[in-house]
Structure formats: C-alpha cells, structure tokens
Amino acid sequence: xxxxxxxxxxxxxxxxxxxxxxxxxxxxxxxxxxxxxxxxxxxxxxxxxxxxxxxxxxxxxxxxxxxxxxxxxxxxxxxxxxxxxxxxxxxxxxxxxxxxxxxxxxxxxxxxxxxxxxxxxxxxxxxxxxxxxxxxxxxxxxxxxxxxxxxxxxxxxxxxxxxxxxxxxxxxxxxxxxxxxxxxxxxxxxxxxxxxxxxxxxxxxxxxxxxxxxxxxxxxxxxxxxxxxxxxxxxxxxxxxxxxxxxxxxxxxxxxxxxxxxxxxxxxxxxxxxxxxxxxxxxxxxxxxxxxxxxxxxxxxxxxxxxxxxxxxxxxxxxxxxxxxxxxxxxxxxxxxxxxxxxxxxxxxxxxxxxxxxxxxxxxxxxxxxxxxxxxxxxxxxxxxxxxxxxxxxxxxxxxxxxxxxxxxxxxxxxxxxxxxxxxxxxxxxxxxxxxxxxxxxxxxxxxxxxxxxxxxxxxxxxxxxxxxxxxxxxxxxxxxxxxxxxxxxxxxxxxxxxxxxxxxxxxxxxxxxxxxxxxxxxxxxxxxxxxxxxxxxxxxxxxxxxxxxxxxxxxxxxxxxxxxxxxxxxxxxxxxxxxxxxxxxxxxxxxxxxxxxxxxxxxxxxxxxxxxxxxxxxxxxxxxxxxxxxx
Amino acid sequence: xxxxxxxxxxxxxxxxxxxxxxxxxxxxxxxxxxxxxxxxxxxxxxxxxxxxxxxxxxxxxxxxxxxxxxxxxxxxxxxxxxxxxxxxxxxxxxxxxxxxxxxxxxxxxxx
Amino acid sequence: xxxxxxxxxxxxxxxxxxxxxxxxxxxxxxxxxxxxxxxxxxxxxxxxxxxxxxxxxxxxxxxxxxxxxxxxxxxxxxxxxxxxxxxxxxxxxxxxxxxxxxxxxxxxxxxxxxxxxxxxxxxxxxxxxxxxxxxxxxxxxxxxxxxxxxxxxxxxxxxxxxxxxxxxxxxxxxxxxxx
Numbered sequence: 001x002x003x004x005x006x007x008x009x010x011x012x013x014x015x016x017x018x019x020x021x022x023x024x025x026x027x028x029x030x031x032x033x034x035x036x037x038x039x040x041x042x043x044x045x046x047x048x049x050x051x052x053x054x055x056x057x058x059x060x061x062x063x064x065x066x067x068x069x070x071x072x073x074x075x076x077x078x079x080x081x082x083x084x085x086x087x088x089x090x091x092x093x094x095x096x097x098x099x100x101x102x103x104x105x106x107x108x109x110x111x112x113x114x115x116x117x118x119x120x121x122x123x124x125x126x127x128x129x130x131x132x133x134x135x136x137x138x139x140x141x142x143x144x145x146x147x148x149x150x151x152x153x154x155x156x157x158x159x160x161x162x163x164x165x166x167x168x169x170x171x172x173x174x175x176x177x178x179x180x181x182x183x184x185x186x187x188x189x190x191x192x193x194x195x196x197x198x199x200x201x202x203x204x205x206x207x208x209x210x211x212x213x214x215x216x217x218x219x220x221x222x223x224x225x226x227x228x229x230x231x232x233x234x235x236x237x238x239x240x241x242x243x244x245x246x247x248x249x250x251x252x253x254x255x256x257x258x259x260x261x262x263x264x265x266x267x268x269x270x271x272x273x274x275x276x277x278x279x280x281x282x283x284x285x286x287x288x289x290x291x292x293x294x295x296x297x298x299x300x301x302x303x304x305x306x307x308x309x310x311x312x313x314x315x316x317x318x319x320x321x322x323x324x325x326x327x328x329x330x331x332x333x334x335x336x337x338x339x340x341x342x343x344x345x346x347x348x349x350x351x352x353x354x355x356x357x358x359x360x361x362x363x364x365x366x367x368x369x370x371x372x373x374x375x376x377x378x379x380x381x382x383x384x385x386x387x388x389x390x391x392x393x394x395x396x397x398x399x400x401x402x403x404x405x406x407x408x409x410x411x412x413x414x415x416x417x418x419x420x421x422x423x424x425x426x427x428x429x430x431x432x433x434x435x436x437x438x439x440x441x442x443x444x445x446x447x448x449x450x451x452x453x454x455x456x457x458x459x460x461x462x463x464x465x466x467x468x469x470x471x472x473x474x475x476x477x478x479x480x481x482x483x484x485x486x487x488x489x490x491x492x493x494x495x496x497x498x499x500x501x502x503x504x505x506x507x508x509x510x511x512x513x514x515x516x517x518x519x520x521x522x523x524x525x526x527x528x529x530x531x532x533x534x535x536x537x538x539x540x541x542x543x544x545x546x547x548x549x550x551x552x553x554x555x556x557x558x559x560x561x562x563x564x565x566x567x568x569x570x571x572x573x574x575x576x577x578x579x580x581x582x583x584x585x586x587x588x589x590x591x592x593x594x595x596x597x598x599x600x601x602x603x604x605x606x607x608x609x610x611x612x613x614x615x616x617x618x619x620x621x622x623x624x625x626x627x628x629x630x631x632x
Numbered sequence: 633x634x635x636x637x638x639x640x641x642x643x644x645x646x647x648x649x650x651x652x653x654x655x656x657x658x659x660x661x662x663x664x665x666x667x668x669x670x671x672x673x674x675x676x677x678x679x680x681x682x683x684x685x686x687x688x689x690x691x692x693x694x695x696x697x698x699x700x701x702x703x704x705x706x707x708x709x710x711x712x713x714x715x716x717x718x719x720x721x722x723x724x725x726x727x728x729x730x731x732x733x734x735x736x737x738x739x740x741x742x743x
Numbered sequence: 744x745x746x747x748x749x750x751x752x753x754x755x756x757x758x759x760x761x762x763x764x765x766x767x768x769x770x771x772x773x774x775x776x777x778x779x780x781x782x783x784x785x786x787x788x789x790x791x792x793x794x795x796x797x798x799x800x801x802x803x804x805x806x807x808x809x810x811x812x813x814x815x816x817x818x819x820x821x822x823x824x825x826x827x828x829x830x831x832x833x834x835x836x837x838x839x840x841x842x843x844x845x846x847x848x849x850x851x852x853x854x855x856x857x858x859x860x861x862x863x864x865x866x867x868x869x870x871x872x873x874x875x876x877x878x879x880x881x882x883x884x885x886x887x888x889x890x891x892x893x894x895x896x897x898x899x900x901x902x903x904x905x906x907x908x909x910x911x912x913x914x915x916x917x918x919x920x921x922x
C-alpha cells in the first residue's frame with residue numbers, strides 16, 4: 001500500500017504550486033487545481049480504506065501496516081526519529097474523514113470565497129492544512145506526529161488570520177496559535193520524558209502493551225507520581241490544547257473570525273479532534289499503565305462538555321454557538337475514551353468515541369457550511385438579523401435540520417447511534433457520570449434547536465436585498481454531507497474500529513436509548529415553544545439573570561487569563577526582568593563604553609600635536625627602557 | 633686635590649665625555665623648553681656638536697693612527713649645515729603664514 | 744699640564760655658555776652664546792690635534808651657520824619683542840628629565856669608560872694624508888661620502904630656495920592692502 005505516500009505528496013505539491021504561483025494563476029484555475037488535487041486525494045483514501053478494511057485482517061484482528069519508514073535523525077545509540085506512514089484502523093478512518101470534509105470544503109469555497117482577494121492563497125493554505133493533517137494521522141512515531149501537530153497549528157494560524165487587515169482576525173489567529181503552542185510546550189516535555197525513559201519514539205513499540213518498555217519510566221518517581229504518569233499527563237495537556245478542553249478552550253470561539261469553510265474544516269471536523277486522536281493512538285499505554293490519567297481525562301471531558309453547553313445556550317452569534325457546540329462534543333469524545341478499557345464489551349468507549357468522531361465530523365461540517373450559506377445570504381453572523389429563512393433557502397433549511405436532528409441524537413440519524421454508544425459506555429462506568437452526560441445531551445438538543453428555530457422560523461427581518469438560495473457549488477456539499485449524516489449510523493463501525501482490533505458487534509442498550517431520546521425530544525419542544533413563534537421573545541427569569549450574564553461572557557475565563565498574564569506575568573515578573581535587562585545588562589555595556597570614552601579622553605593628551613611633548617615622551621621612554629635593561 | 637686635577641698625566645677621556653654630556657643635555661633641555669623655533673634650532677646645534685666632540689675624542693684616544701672619527705665629524709658638520717639651511721627656510725615660510733615663529737602653531741597632528 | 748689647564752678653561756666655557764644659551768630670554772644673546780660654544784669646541788679639536796677639523800669647525804659652523812642663524816633671526820622676528828616663555832610645569836618636567844638623563848648617562852659613562860686611555864703623542868696628520876683619504880676609493884677612504892655630501896648640499900640649496908621663495912599671491916598682497 002505504498003501509494004498512500006501520494007496522500008501526503010499531492011496536497012504538499014498543490015500547496016507549493018499554488019503558493020509560488022499565486023500571482024500568475026487566476027481564481028478559477030487555482031480553485032480547480034486545489035479541488036482537483038483533493039478529489040484525487042479523496043478517491044485515493046477511499047480506495048486505501050477499502051483495501052485496508054477488506055484485506056488486512058489476520059485472525060480477525062486488524063494489523064498495523066507500515067508501508068514506509070525512513071530513519072531521519074539519529075539521536076544517540078538507540079533513539080532515532082523516523083518519518084513514515086502507519087496504517088491502522090483509526091488512521092485509515094481519519095483519512096476518509098479528512099479527505100471527505102476537505103473535498104467538500106474545497107468545493108464549497110469555490111462559491112463562498114468567490115471574488116475574494118487572496119483566493120489562491122486561501123487554496124494554498126487549505127492544501128497545506130490537508131497535508132499537515134494527513135501527516136499527523138499517518139505518523140509512525142510520536143515525534144513525527146509532533147512535527148505535523150505544529151504544522152497543523154501553523155496552517156490554522158494562517159487560515160484564521162486570512163482576513164489579515166481585520167484586527168479581530170489577527171488577534172484571534174495569534175490567540176489560537178499562542179494557546180495551542182503553550183499547550184504544545186507541555187506536549188513536548190511529555191514526549192521528551194517518555195522517550196528518555198523508554199528510549200524510543202515509535203508508536204509500534206510504545207503501544208505494543210509490553211510492560212518491559214515502560215519499566216524504567218514507571219519506576220522513576222517525581223513528586224509522588226512516576227515519570228510515566230507525568231509524561232502521559234503532559235502529553236494529554238498538549239492534546240487538550242488542540243482539542244479545546246477547559247481551560248485551554250479560549251481560542252476556539254475567537255477562531256471563528258476566519259472564513260466559515262475554514263471553521264468547518266479545521267475547527268469542527270479535523271484539527272480539533274487531533275487531541276482525541278492522540279489519546280486514541282496512545283490508548284494502550286493509557287489504559288494499561290496509567291489508568292489514573294485516563295480517569296482524569298474523563299472528568300476533564302465531562303466538565304468541558306457541560307461548561308461549553310451552558311455557554312452555548314446564551315450565544316447570539318451563529319458561529320459561536322457552533323464553536324461551543326464543538327467543544328462540548330469533543331468533550332463527549334474525551335469522556336468516551338476516558339471510561340473505556342481494552343477488551344470486548346469494556347472497550348465500548350473507545351469504539352464509541354471514534355464513531356462519534358466520524359459522525360460528528362460529517363454533521364458538524366454540514367452545520368458550519370449551512371451556517372456559512374446563511375451568513376453568505378444575510379451578510380451577518382448575528383441571529384437577530386435572521387428569521388423565517390426557511391422559505392427563501394430551502395436546501396440550506398433541510399440540510400441544516402438534518403444535521404440538527406443528528407446532533408440532538410434523534411433516531412435514525414447518525415448522531416443518535418454514536419451518542420447512544422457513548423452514553424452506554426459512561427453508564428457502564430459510573431451512573432453519575434452517565435446522568436451528567438445525558439444532561440449535556442439534553443442541553444445540546446436545546447441550544448441547537450434554539451439556533452435552528454431562530455434562523456429558519458420566527459419573524460422575517462428586513463433585508464437590504466432579496467434573499468436567495470446559495471449557488472450550486474455551495475449547496476452540493478450540503479447535500480453530499482447530508483447523506484452520511486442520515487445514513488452513517490447504520491455503518492457497522494464495531495467491525496472496523498475497536499480498542500483491541502477485534503470486531504465487536506454493537507447491541508442496543510434500550511434503556512439508555514429511550515431515556516436519551518425522550519430527554520432530547522423534551523428539549524426540542526421547549527426550544528420550539530420559546531423560539532418558534534414569530535412575535536414572542538423569551539424573557540430571562542430574574543433568578544437566572546446573573547447566570548445568563550455570566551454565560552454570555554463565557555464565564556469570564558478570558559478575563560482570568562488576561563488578569564494572570566497582564567497583572568501577574570507582565571507587571572510582576574516581566575517588569576523586573578525588563579528592569580534588569582535595561583539597567584544591569586545594558587547598563588554594563590553602556591558602562592564599558594563610557595569607561596572607554598573616559599579613558600580615551602584622558603589618553604588623548606598624548607596626541608597633542610606638539611613636537612616638544614612628543615620628544616619629551618620619546619626621551620622618557622628611551623631612558624626608562626635603558627634603565628630597565630641596565631638595572632633590572 | 634690640586635694634584636688630582638692638574639698633573640702630568642694628560643686629559644682623561646672621561647673628562648671630554650663629561651663635557652660633551654653636559655652640552656648634550658643642555659641641548660635637550662632647550663629643545664623641550666623653547667617656544668621659538670629658532671631657539672629650538674640652536675638647541676639642536678648643541679646636540680650635534682656634542683656628538684661631534686665624542687667622535688673626535690674616541691678617534692684620538694682609541695685609534696690614534698686612524699682618521700675615521702675625524703671624517704665622521706667633518707661630514708656631520710656638513711650635514712648640519714644643510715639641515716640648518718632647510719630648517720631656516722621652513723621657519724621663514726612659517727613666519728610668513730603665522731606672523732611669528734612659535735612652535736605652538738604647529739598643532740595640525742593633534743589627536 | 745698645560746693641556747689640562749687649557750682643557751679646563753675650554754670645558755668651563757662650553758658648560759657655562761651652553762647652559763646660558765638655553766636659558767636666555769633674548770634670542771640674539773642665545774645665538775651669541777652658541778657662537779662661543781662653537782668656538783670653544785673648535786679649541787677642543789685643536790687640543791686633540793685635529794687642525795683640519797678645527798678649521799672646518801670655525802669656517803663652516805662658527806662662520807657660515809651662525810651667520811645664517813643671525814640673518815634668519817632678523818628675518819623672523821618683529822624688532823623689540825621679547826620671546827615668551829613657557830609655563831612653569833613645562834620647564835620643571837623638562838629640567839627633571841634632562842637631569843635624570845644626565846645622571847643616567849653619567850652613571851653609564853663613569854662605570855664603563857675608564858680613564859686609563861692615555862693620550863699618546865703621535866705624528867700630526869698632514870693635509871696630504873687627509874686629502875688622500877678624502878678623495879680615495881680604497882679602504883677607509885671617503886670619496887663616495889664626499890660626493891654624496893656635495894649632492895646633498897646641492898639638494899639642500901635648491902630645497903631651501905624653493906621653500907622660502909615668495910609666491911605671486913604674497914607679492915600682490917602688499918599692493919592690495921594699499922587700496
């Protein structure tokens with residue numbers, strides 16, 4: 001399966017081509033090149049997935065395939081960093097997800113970004129992103145994954161800040177990059193600690209379940225926990241930054257300043273799930289050797305889900321609602337991983353998390369693209385400028401409704417199946433956690449339908465120009481993505497992706513299913529009551545006013561960060577260092593210069609220009625040397 | 633004490649040396665101290681003369697039959713004449729430019 | 744014995760006049776003292792038995808160079824003006840250095856030049872010997888130096904004339920100021 005190398009080289013070549021020749025290509029050509037290249041990538045990845053899932057089974061367990069592994073950097077006797085391609089169930093699944101969503105975004109952008117300045121640059125960056133994300137999922141060792149991790153961060157920065165003349169966009173791109181970079185610092189430390197003790201970077205060795213690899217790591221202790229626990233916890237922090245877990249979630253809502261197709265691709269479907277992918281990739285280590293970290297992951301995910309859902313209820317900007325919804329859903333995925341074990345029925349969480357990743361990518365991309373369609377028509381992001389759009393934009397309306405039903409977990413849409421599995425897994429682990437996640441599911445349904453009803457029902461607003469449905473290039477992806485949203489639940493995912501690679505047939509837990517559906521329907525009806533009617537605007541009851549205010553300010557997390565950085569770091573620490581640098585270090589150098597100056601002024605007298613003075617010095621020197629030679 | 637100073641032994645070399653020494657350092661003192669260029673030239677002449685005495689004396693006392701020291705002194709006198717001529721020409725030029733022959737005017741090479 | 748007396752007289756003259764030449768405030772007096780020093784030096788040469796050198800010293804040095812000096816002094820000084828003196832610390836440092844040098848060299852001389860070299864009476868040098876030596880090309884004969892000396896003299900004459908000649912602008916200046 002060496003042709004999988006083309007999956008990496010094609011987007012890279014497109015990026016280089018479009019990047020270098022952006023001035024000479026016109027919009028249509030660059031769009032065609034970008035989309036065409038991605039079409040080939042998508043077809044290749046479908047073919048690869050087909051080949052892998054049908055032929056790579058040995059004793060009914062999927063094998064890890066490494067078609068390519070080239071040693072790149074040798075560090076010391078045993079450690080070396082390779083560059084290679086790894087194919088196993090989750091990476092092949094991710095290939096399908098990434099290429100499909102990316103292709104849809106490429107097609108969609110032909111219509112959405114039409115006439116924008118920097119069109120070629122946009123497509124070049126999209127290709128760069130695809131290349132980086134492919135590289136990330138196909139990495140054979142953790143260092144290669146780190147390299148592509150950073151590349152993905154860079155692509156995200158470039159794309160969020162695409163409208164670089166807009167200060168809000170620039171600030172948002174900086175924030176995204178800095179927050180994820182800050183998390184990546186911990187990631188790197190974790191990698192280094194892990195590789196120092198285990199003497200390897202390779203995923204195959206690390207995830208083989210062989211405890212001899214981790215003997216030294218598990219025995220070295222630091223502040224009460226073993227080095228292995230520290231390493232895995234730090235690695236998770238890196239993943240948490242990229243996946244916008246609390247408290248590193250602050251960049252994702254701001255990242256909505258980028259163009260909407262970018263938000264669909266990067267911040268809904270692919271990049272933000274990189275953290276989940278990381279935990280899934282290292283899952284054998286987590287579950288066998290550091291179960292306490294895994295428990296921590298579960299709780300972090302659970303808290304983040306609820307936190308984000310509460311904020312999403314009161315947001316008024318479409319994209320912000322979707323952003324917080326993404327954070328919440330990723331929380332679901334993390335929880336699912338956190339409660340999972342390896343074998344058979346207990347490995348349900350792992351499979352459910354990957355399944356939810358797959359379905360979520362599809363319907364979240366659909367939601368974002370649909371929101372983009374609405375924004376494109378109305379020229380505004382705020383919900384108050386929209387209303388009653390179901391008549392003017394039928395295709396958008398129907399596909400958006402499909403996706404909302406999916407995310408709310410209504411059967412037979414795909415979201416029901418994946419979310420149901422997650423809820424079963426959490427109930428299996430801890431009933432309290434199960435109830436908590438069910439509540440979050442209810443809130444999800446509520447805010448999504450609040451969004452749906454506010455946009456497509458309710459009072460029609462005045463617009464400066466008549467609204468019309470979006471062009472075909474934009475509606476085609478919507479329709480295309482609606483298909484997996486609708487039917488994806490029926491894919492026998494357990495046959496393909498499980499924690500121990502053996503097939504697992506999912507059976508429905510009827511109690512959980514019924515409870516979740518009932519709760520979701522209740523939420524939908526409440527939302528309909530509040531938001532569907534054209535005239536009535538819901539009023540916040542006085543008891544909840546403080547809570548409403550806090551939630552609309554996102555619970556002041558940004559303010560806390562600003563306080564810490566500005567008051568404590570900048571004023572407290574940075575000022576001291578600046579003073580030291582300016583007065584001691586610079587002062588020393590300036591002092592040297594001043595001393596030299598002082599000396600030179602004193603010595604200048606020797607060059608007075610007077611002959612007699614020169615002669616005097618000459619004689620003096622001669623006599624001195626003579627005296628020294630004779631008497632000393 | 634009189635016998636020490638005046639006897640039949642002849643004048644020792646040391647005495648000639650001391651004379652030329654005093655003349656030499658008087659010339660050096662004058663070179664450092666004088667403000668006028670002509671006076672500096674006078675000091676230079678003194679220095680040259682002191683050296684000449686030295687040559688003649690050593691020639692007479694160490695190599696009585698040879699004439700090298702005398703010729704050297706001869707040529708030194710000739711050279712002193714040339715050098716004095718050129719130096720005076722320069723001083724006259726300076727006098728025309730500055731109005732006086734002060735050595736303090738010559739500070740162009742001041743660092 | 745007579746030599747010693749003559750020598751003492753000449754030595755005192757040289758010492759006194761050279762010091763006075765360097766400390767006098769008036770330039771003509773300084774030149775005159777120099778003249779006396781040169782004459783006394785000629786006397787020393789005579790004492791040593793170098794008659795030719797004595798003659799050359801008097802005619803060239805005392806006769807030629809001193810005349811040149813006096814002429815130059817009159818050319819470069821406004822009449823009646825005294826020469827200004829230096830500040831005290833300059834004189835002090837120079838005096839100090841000169842005395843130090845004197846003592847150092849005196850020490851070297853006293854330690855190394857022993858007074859055992861005696862005056863040996865020998866035949867006087869004849870002019871024929873001097874002439875042959877001056878214009879000969881053998882060992883210890885100075886034809887080359889002689890010729891170089893003549894060229895040097897020529898060069899110095901030409902150089903001195905060139906440096907000290909009046910240029911056109913200087914000639915015109917006195918005329919212009921009259922306007």
